[in-house]
Amino acid sequence: MNLDELAEKAEAEGWRIQPPTLAQTPILAPTGETVGFFCLHAAGRGRWRVGPIYVSPEHRGQRLAEQAYARLTVPLVAYVHESNVASRRLHERCGFTFWYRTRGGEYWKRG
Numbered sequence: 569m570n571l572d573e574l575a576e577k578a579e580a581e582g583w584r585i586q587p588p589t590l591a592q593t594p595i596l597a598p599t600g601e602t603v604g605f606f607c608l609h610a611a612g613r614g615r616w617r618v619g620p621i622y623v624s625p626e627h628r629g630q631r632l633a634e635q636a637y638a639r640l641t642v643p644l645v646a647y648v649h650e651s652n653v654a655s656r657r658l659h660e661r662c663g664f665t666f667w668y669r670t671r672g673g674e675y676w677k678r679g
């Protein structure tokens with residue numbers, strides 16, 4: 569699947585890709601297939617906001633998003649909705665820490 573098709577799949581699940589974005593970067597399966605992506609938005613003071621990070625449903629639970637985060641070295645912030653257990657687990661494991669609470673969820677940061 570290419571990035572445009574994955575973006576359509578993500579949007580069908582309710583994940584909107586908001587411009588302007590630095591990049592829509594592929595997340596690859598071990599086979600080299602593109603199975604997800606993440607977008608980074610400038611958040612000020614050298615920090616980048618991740619949104620969304622998306623892995624196609626049939627490829628979830630294989631630590632592929634974690635591998636994508638391992639390659640990112642810039643300071644990051646991510647919004648974690650209070651009902652999104654997978655996202656919370658991912659961000660906890662990838663070294664993010666709670667930053668502040670907001671309506672419906674929390675901001676977590678790393679770096």
Ligand SMILES: CC(C)(COP(=O)(O)OP(=O)(O)OC[C@H]1O[C@@H](n2cnc3c(N)ncnc32)[C@H](O)[C@@H]1OP(=O)(O)O)[C@@H](O)C(=O)NCCC(=O)NCCS
Pocket residue numbers: 583618619620621622623624625627628629630631632633634647652653654655657658661
């Ligand atoms: C959040 C998301 C990017 C995680 O990607 P991933 O590559 O599956 O991440 P991981 O393999 O590290 O798994 C993270 C958590 O997902 C959950 N999970 C595991 N297998 C899963 C599956 N088959 N389906 C759904 N969630 C699963 C688990 O809670 C897991 O944490 P744990 O193993 O510590 O219990 C992915 O679930 C996704 O694309 N969700 C929809 C978009 C989204 O919510 N993005 C985050 C907010 S922008």
